[in-house]
Amino acid sequence: MLLDVRNLTITGDSDHGPIDVIDRVSFSVAEGEVHSLVGESGSGKSLIASAIMGFLDPRWTVRADRLWFDGKDLLSMPAAERRRIIGVDIAMIFQDPRSYLDPNDTVEAQLGEAILDSDLSSKHWWSRRKERHKKVIKLLHRVGIKEHQAVMESFPFELSEGAAQKIMIASAIAHRPRLLIADEPTTAMEPSTRQQIYRLLGRFHASHKMSILLMSQDMGTIMPESERLTLLYSGQIMESGPAQALLKEPFHPYTEALTSTSLYQQSRCEPKTHLPTLTGASPPMQHLPIGCRLGPRCPNARRKCVTTPQTRKLRSHFYACHYPLNSAAKVQGND
Numbered sequence: 646m647l648l649d650v651r652n653l654t655i656t657g658d659s660d661h662g663p664i665d666v667i668d669r670v671s672f673s674v675a676e677g678e679v680h681s682l683v684g685e686s687g688s689g690k691s692l693i694a695s696a697i698m699g700f701l702d703p704r705w706t707v708r709a710d711r712l713w714f715d716g717k718d719l720l721s722m723p724a725a726e727r728r729r730i731i732g733v734d735i736a737m738i739f740q741d742p743r744s745y746l747d748p749n750d751t752v753e754a755q756l757g758e759a760i761l762d763s764d765l766s767s768k769h770w771w772s773r774r775k776e777r778h779k780k781v782i783k784l785l786h787r788v789g790i791k792e793h794q795a796v797m798e799s800f801p802f803e804l805s806e807g808a809a810q811k812i813m814i815a816s817a818i819a820h821r822p823r824l825l826i827a828d829e830p831t832t833a834m835e836p837s838t839r840q841q842i843y844r845l846l847g848r849f850h851a852s853h854k855m856s857i858l859l860m861s862q863d864m865g866t867i868m869p870e871s872e873r874l875t876l877l878y879s880g881q882i883m884e885s886g887p888a889q890a891l892l893k894e895p896f897h898p899y900t901e902a903l904t905s906t907s908l909y910q911q912s913r914c915e916p917k918t919h920l921p922t923l924t925g926a927s928p929p930m931q932h933l934p935i936g937c938r939l940g941p942r943c944p945n946a947r948r949k950c951v952t953t954p955q956t957r958k959l960r961s962h963f964y965a966c967h968y969p970l971n972s973a974a975k976v977q978g979n980d
């Protein structure tokens with residue numbers, strides 16, 4: 646496994662004492678795989694991404710049985726080695742690219758910085774400068790920007806949101822990372838821009854075998870290349886498995902609700918079909934329910950749901966529910 650996360654727990658402070666906002670989350674990303682982590686706003690996707698990247702500020706406590714990248718433990722390795730892995734092998738793109746690009750530097754300066762010295766073959770500084778300039782142009786072409794001159798001279802605030810996201814992707818792929826973490830990279834984008842960005846990521850995934858961990862708020866905005874899906878609710882994993890199987894036959898009521906309400910599914914339904922939706926909103930960190938955190942919103946919840954369900958495995962499909970939907974899972978779930 647390229648990324649192996651086992652029982653990741655992220656604890657924050659509240660007026661009522663410490664709270665495990667992320668509660669024993671496990672998932673993995675294989676080499677060359679696209680894995681989508683789907684959960685409503687506030688489910689903890691950004692906290693998980695930041696914990697992997699080592700970006701969380703010290704008021705959060707991160708514990709895990711495993712937080713491994715390529716067999717190496719990110720939590721216990723020396724800071725310098727972690728920085729090297731984050732700088733070279735793992736890259737991240739964010740929801741609002743303009744706020745992560747440096748407002749005071751041109752695109753050329755920022756992309757030039759993203760190119761590693763070790764990727765330049767020229768010896769002298771003047772020829773290295775030329776080589777870097779050529780590499781920036783090549784990077785822009787690779788992310789589909791043909792008008793390279795105008796864009797290179799631009800500052801981030803002069804770019805459209807789609808163009809800014811392409812620059813962020815160009816910067817992330819400059820040193821060919823093995824894993825790209827994409828935290829809701831197309832939220833708030835027009836559907837046509839979203840498709841362009843996903844096509845771009847899909848191309849890099851296919852041509853460089855780059856693994857992608859994509860964070861998304863709903864099933865309607867996951868990459869079509871997603872091989873595995875993990876459903877996260879209020880810091881707990883509800884279900885995880887091969888995308889096709891999980892979409893066809895979800896075991897968890899949360900997956901069913903998110904799947905049915907996605908635009909993709911709706912477009913395939915007969916008019917006036919009943920869609921299972923979840924009423925209410927996910928709870929704030931200070932008011933997390935005990936047991937299965939979905940309980941208060943779950944259409945299938947019963948008394949037993951105040952205890953946390955064990956994670957069960959059926960083939961390569963994992964789910965945490967006392968009352969799963971699928972008949973094979975039901976047999977297993979009867980504890």
Ligand SMILES: Nc1ncnc2c1ncn2[C@@H]1O[C@H](COP(=O)(O)OP(=O)(O)OP(=O)(O)O)[C@@H](O)[C@H]1O
Nearest residue numbers: 666684685686687688689690691692693862929930
């Ligand atoms: N800086 C912070 N201070 C206090 N609480 C925070 C902070 N960042 C996150 N949280 C809390 O942690 C929980 C998870 O938040 P997180 O931002 O990781 O969710 P998310 O799934 O990424 O949401 P979104 O899709 O809206 O970005 C939420 O309850 C949120 O209120």
